[in-house]
């Protein structure tokens with residue numbers, strides 16, 4: 475007997491829908507290629523339900539941008555993006571077999587979550603605003619030197635400008651977190667400027683992961699960054715710093731943030747809740 479749920483990721487200019495089987499992972503998906511309204515999403519859900527061999531047991535939803543408050547999401551269980559990413563990677567992705575993890579998902583914003591014994595425990599609502607430097611840049615939360623203010627899309631654009639290597643990023647439909655995707659491969663092609671800028675980024679990411687791990691009493695760490703490869707320059711730079719900050723800890727786990735991961739994880743969380 476298969477147990478399936480439908481997960482939805484709301485983005486600024488589109489929505490991504492996935493039918494997820496508890497064992498098999500994503501078995502069908504569909505995009506709504508317009509700024510998503512609840513009506514368009516429910517039409518998409520109806521199409522997926524029709525194509526499926528059995529009705530979905532639950533509907534999960536997550537959003538990477540602040541939603542329209544007028545939208546009625548009451549048909550869906552709503553989950554936080556970081557925990558959705560972690561669910562997808564823990565069950566069917568790069569983090570299978572992980573024990574305890576403090577994880578950061580870095581894209582248009584920063585999200586965090588904690589994993590104990592391979593099971594998602596909870597999202598950490600403070601991850602974006604982990605305090606790295608009291609004299610750092612002013613954050614949207616009015617504090618200074620929060621993690622987010624060093625690694626979000628605005629920070630990456632500033633960093634690229636500083637290094638005189640403009641990002642190719644053209645954010646838009648089909649390419650969310652374009653800045654991060656573009657940045658992910660920099661430093662891998664022996665570009666010394668990119669490699670140098672990566673050192674600063676790696677410092678901030680490792681510092682944030684270390685604070686999160688310490689706050690939750692776990693040793694393992696995981697980082698999701700769109701397009702990031704485990705053996706790429708940035709991931710390796712973060713891993714080296716973490717070895718110094720958390721000696722003896724298991725190696726950093728990396729996720730390239732598969733496009734469907736958030737819809738996938740929202741469905742898994744809805745399934746777990748329905749069980």
Ligand SMILES: [Zn+2]
Nearest residue numbers: 603613615620
């Ligand atoms: Zn802040």
